[in-house]
Amino acid sequence: MATIVELIEKKETRFSICKGAANKQTLGGKHIRYSTYDNILANLAEVKSIIQNATDKKPSALQTELNDIAVPYASSFSMALESRGLQDLEASRHDINAPGRLKSMEYTESLVPEKDWNIYYLTSVGYSVDESLQLMVDYYSILPTRKQARHGANDNPRLAMFRDYEKYIALHYEVYWTALSGGKSGSTFVDQIPNAYKATAKQLMIKGITTGDESFIIAAENIVNFAIWNGTKHKAAFRSFMIHWLPNARALTRFMKTIEDIKNQEMKQQAARVNWDTAVKEISEVEYD
Secondary structure, three states, rough: OHHHHHHEEEOHHHHHHHHHHHHHHOOOOOOOOOOOHHHHHHHHEEEEEEHHHHHHHOOOOOHHHHHHHHHHHHHHHHHHHHOOOOOOOHHHHOOHHHHHHHHHHHHHHHHHHHHOOHHHHHHHHOOHHHHHHHHHHHHHHHHHHHHHHEEOOOOOOOOOOOHHHHHHHHHHHHHEEEEEEEOOOOOOOOOOOOHHHHHHHEEEEEEEEHHHHHHHHHHHHHHHHHHHOOOHHHHEEEEEHHHOHHHHHHHHHHHHHHHHHHHHHHHHHHHHHHHHHHHHHHHHHHHOO
């Protein structure tokens, strides 16, 4: 009852509270009768008074201790959401991109559903234990903000922008593409996805999702689908269908050059990281007097 009152005061709609998004997020999907909602709304002041009287009763020692623990954590949790740059939900109601953003995000999440973000699945597709743990830390650190960002009733669901939006997308495609290519130790008939191409595809995917330009999304998906790193015929096949997503041959040439430039930049950065790691290793192995 207290939750329903709180949602009413937050201006959530009747449908959202009884059966929609607010219900799922705060009441676990347990539907509320419309008549119950109507009675609470009609007697709101009296219901709030009853709730307050119940709250004023002296709690047990254990409950007091739990409350003392919970309140600071609840406060820091709210502050953490704010620090992650969650777009104001009221502002998001006027964001014309919010509904499409939710659809794109739900598709991205379907590639690696929440049930697969565990040590067993991630190691099964080839990640080491350390890599899997880090991926899980990254994912579950962002997940609360992602859930908070989804709002609106079922007839108009929306996703507010948040600071780690792009990182959250990239995490899903990182795991999805690794699993798709047979895992990091894969045994498929094509080469595994080179890190530079995977990074390139992620950049294009994020660009496409954030700008709404579907040509970037199609290119990102099909860099992987066509395995264009695997030879000339793969790249030629990729190029032959991309012409249908761009206005003319000149635009296609520029687009292919952009992909190549991003890939080359990623390769340079990775080479620099490898050289740095090698140098650090060599220095650490030298014994000094």
